Amino acid sequence: MQKIFIDGVAPGAIIAEDVYGMDGVLLVKRGTMFREQYITRFREAGIQEIFIEPDGSLSPETVKKIHRSLNIQDVIHEKTRIHAQAQIKKTMMRFRSVSNGDIYKIGKIVENMIEQLLEQRDFVFALSQLRSVDDYTYQHSVNVGVLSMVIGIELGFKKSELKNLGMGAMLHDIGKIMVPESILKKPSKLTLEEFMEAKKHAQYGYDILSQTDMPEEAALIALYHHEKYNGTGYLEGLKGTEIPIFARIAAVADVYDAMSNDRVYQKKSSPDKVFREITHLGDLHFDAQVMEAFAKHISIYPTGTGVILNSGHRGIVLHQNKLYPESPKIRVFTPQHGNLKRMYFDVDLSLNTKWYIVDTFT
Ligand SMILES: [Fe+2]
CATH class of the missing domain: 1.10.3210.10 (Hypothetical protein af1432)
Incomplete structure (x- = not known):
């Protein structure tokens, strides 16, 4: 479980703790999937950070499968x-x-x-x-x-x-x-x-x-x-x-x-x-x-590297940004869903400043 600023939570992340507003009203139950529109709602309720589940869904076998599908040159x-x-x-x-x-x-x-x-x-x-x-x-x-x-x-x-x-x-x-x-x-x-x-x-x-x-x-x-x-x-x-x-x-x-x-x-x-x-x-x-x-x-994060973001999400490096080698384009996988073909989105870290890489995994 990780506490994260709401701006940094990826859509698809699983909320790990019930979220209450300042007045004690339950806004969202734990186990709910985070959506983009929650950001405004939470902000209005004075919430800065929430807990999300860590993403354990990418096994080494899955990563290998993704590598193959990315056709890394x-x-x-x-x-x-x-x-x-x-x-x-x-x-x-x-x-x-x-x-x-x-x-x-x-x-x-x-x-x-x-x-x-x-x-x-x-x-x-x-x-x-x-x-x-x-x-x-x-x-x-x-x-x-x-x-x-x-x-x-x-x-x-x-x-x-x-x-x-x-x-x-x-x-x-x-x-x-x-x-x-x-x-x-x-x-x-x-x-x-x-x-x-x-x-x-x-x-x-x-x-x-x-x-x-x-x-x-x-x-x-x-x-x-x-x-x-x-x-x-x-x-x-x-x-x-x-x-x-x-x-x-x-x-x-x-x-x-x-x-x-x-x-x-x-x-x-x-x-x-x-x-x-x-x-x-x-x-x-x-x-x-x-x-x-x-x-x-040499790239700091070569194409195909598994990366962990500050939001707790895991992804795979898709493309290099030559000018910003620490901010490649990555494919982020939304947690706890088996169907990898559909459950991902791509993000260019050089354009998205709320997310950055904190670690790598294999
Ligand atoms: Fe040697």
Whole structure:
């Protein structure tokens, strides 16, 4: 149960407590559905706030159904994404080596992705919502590749540079094939020794890629993607522009995607929290210019995100407002009704100032 200013109550909300006027007359019984016309009636009776029932009607299954019905567009075609994941899986399953055939195939996939990205200049990157923990590594690899290329496009890179950036970013963690699984999948905190071993994946990755046709500037992403702008990263503790630009880009993409997902040892954060945290880390860990390019294409509330409003209502983000990223257009679901097809209305939060997002849900 939530107490809310009457201006902020959405039509369709269920009133949780009897509402009495100043003179003690019962105006509306609890359990009644709130209607627009009540606002004037309540205001005349001197009522500022009422209690409404929290909306518990959106189960994760329902949210998935809504996602499907919204037909949310990914920046990369689903077929290409699946193909890329399968290719990376194949590459990483090979025993401690990567063939030139693998590098060639990944190069072709990356070229295809670049064409798709260049077709839609004004996009906002949304992470795939439905992911499995099992395939985390491959999905993560593809996302880091795509997001790095998104940043690269914003920074004005040529196609040939984008290709090297995409390939290197997609294989940034290839060195993990040399690190024991018991360390990679350990659910608790690593011991110092284990951590030292895990860190080596950066060097291993570079060594593996250097023995293939992978261009040097792409292989360096594997080596330097854990360096931080202020010099507190590993392996070498490089600072600022000592870190190659491709690695500075992949570092932002890597941290962003990792934080946005469930991992073996950590639950994911909501998109708005990730965005805030990562921009907060901006000056210390990342290159400001890279961060700026990244922020232009990342939405705080990506399309499809479940949001909770100050009115207690739940909704799904439909469209971004480029000028007001914190106020997207959303579809609000009216509570306690099974028939979702009819029981919703759309609202543009940039035009409706009484409602704002207070939290997200999945
Ligand atoms: Fe890594």
